[in-house]
Amino acid sequence: MTPAAASAAVRAGFRRVHGSDPEGVWAAPGRVNLIGEHTDYNDGFALPMALPQAAVLAARRREDGLLRLHSAQGDGRTTELRVAGLAPGGTPGWTRYPAGVVWALRERGLPVGGADLHLDSSVPTGAGLSSSAALECAVAVAYNDVYGLGLSRPELARVAQYAENAYAGVPCGVMDQMASVCCTGGHALHLDSRSLEVRQVPLDLTGHGLRLLVLDTRVKHDLADGAYAALRAGCERAAGLLGLPALRDLAGAELPATLVRLPADLVPLVRHVVTENARVERAVERLAAGEPEALGPLLTEGHASLRDDYRVSCPETDLAVEAAVAAGALGARMTGGGFGGSVIALVPAGDAASVARAVTDAFAAAGFAAPAVLEAVPSPGARRIG
Structure with missing residues (x-):
């Protein structure tokens, strides 16, 4: 509309x-x-x-x-x-x-x-x-x-x-x-x-023959239920133990030596935050170089970190990522706070329909509700329209 x-x-x-x-x-x-x-x-x-x-x-x-x-x-x-x-x-x-x-x-x-x-x-x-x-x-x-x-x-x-x-x-x-x-x-x-x-x-996906699909798993999440708050509290606790204003202040080169100083339950949280910040910087570099296709591996790497370290994924989002990449997506990951929600998949434009179909088929085989699929197009922010 x-x-x-x-x-x-x-x-x-x-x-x-x-x-x-x-x-x-x-x-x-x-x-x-x-x-x-x-x-x-x-x-x-x-x-x-x-x-x-x-x-x-x-x-x-x-x-x-x-x-x-x-x-x-x-x-x-x-x-x-x-x-x-x-x-x-x-x-x-x-x-x-x-x-x-x-x-x-x-x-x-x-x-x-x-x-x-x-x-x-x-x-x-x-x-x-x-x-x-x-x-x-x-x-x-x-x-x-x-x-x-x-x-x-x-x-x-x-x-x-x-x-x-x-x-x-x-x-x-x-x-x-x-x-x-x-x-x-x-x-x-x-x-x-x-x-x-x-x-x-600048994010010219169309000009590079790419599309960004959003695969809504239909697994609803409510971030007010306490799990999100617990993650944030863990990060703040880790920063306090390290004497830092926030985990943003921990450099990647310092990560291996720093992790051994932390309680075991905080190690994966800190590792995700530090490596995810680095992924953002790498993504910006690739886009500035006119290489949006290079985002693909970063997406998949980021999903693995959210799944294994931050533990905010779920079987449906994991399956969507796996099925999309197997069907030809350049990369995919869950987006948002987690515990359900959506997966984004960066795909060659000609493969968009087959990737969406592969994810839908994989969900059916697993007994999951069919995902909703839409295309993400970089759009304007809030504004008066009438």
């Missing part, structure tokens, strides 16, 4: 639900992370790109302090909350994400009040494609405009991250939100999670 068509559809939905026209329509995309997983909360590096799939939000400011939320993907009901009463833990289901952003803005002392919001999102939920960050960022950019806040893109990302951390209870890093607000079409985003400095890295 074009941005104009998406805007028209969401405007029509807003009128049906709220009875009048919105002030505007904003879109914030989901993302896939090419490489650099579980590095952002270690102050490290990542290389995400925005997807065409986005959370599209129509909004209108209210003066009575009410926040009225409606989703085209919901049960048809409108949730009504009083902005002054927003507090972590007090908002159910999907509404905790938009409510959390409004709460986070107020926590910063910004003069924001209520709004009528209507959402229609095409980002698959629970697939590791950052559907929650897309929703948060759509609300953040809409509020930034209708309330005239003047926040920068990195500031909006930090607000959205704080909402997910402190309000929704997910201790994520900032990569998902930075990708959603800062990516540009035709590029991947080289992100320094400590400084929030970004570099737009």
Whole structure:
């Protein structure tokens, strides 16, 4: 759907639900992370790109302090909350994400009040494609405009991250939100999670005869269930034992001598973070050299690290990687926080259909539900579209 068509559809939905026209329509995309997983909360590096799939939000400011939320993907009901009463833990289901952003803005002392919001999102939920960050960022950019806040893109990302951390209870890093607000079409985003400095890295897959497939295993994950928090806590504990601000400060050359100083349960976490940061840097070098096909082995290497060291893979994601590579993919890996979700596969354009079919056949043979397949195209970040 074009941005104009998406805007028209969401405007029509807003009128049906709220009875009048919105002030505007904003879109914030989901993302896939090419490489650099579980590095952002270690102050490290990542290389995400925005997807065409986005959370599209129509909004209108209210003066009575009410926040009225409606989703085209919901049960048809409108949730009504009083902005002054927003507090972590007090908002159910999907509404905790938009409510959390409004709460986070107020926590910063910004003069924001209520709004009528209507959402229609095409980002698959629970697939590791950052559907929650897309929703948060759509609300953040809409509020930034209708309330005239003047926040920068990195500031909006930090607000959205704080909402997910402190309000929704997910201790994520900032990569998902930075990708959603800062990516540009035709590029991947080289992100320094400590400084929030970004570099737009050209990613012309089509021009090199390549396609990037997203294979949604349909294994849903919920990063608020404690496993993600335990990983982050382990990394922070390791950094503390080593006297470092974060694991980003451990150089690769120091890794062998450092690992022997750590408790056994922390060794694989540290090894993954340090080697994953190095993979990001190698990926950026290859893209800068005009060699996107060289990403393939890095993807597969990264998946092995996530599977064996970080232990966030699952049988479905492992099978998707194995089947895709066996069918001709240049490389593949799980993307997102793990415990399910999606796999990305870099494939020659002529092999895309056969790779997708091979993964689908492998899932059927294993008794798994059929994966959903879509193509990842480097797309623009959050913006007003109507």
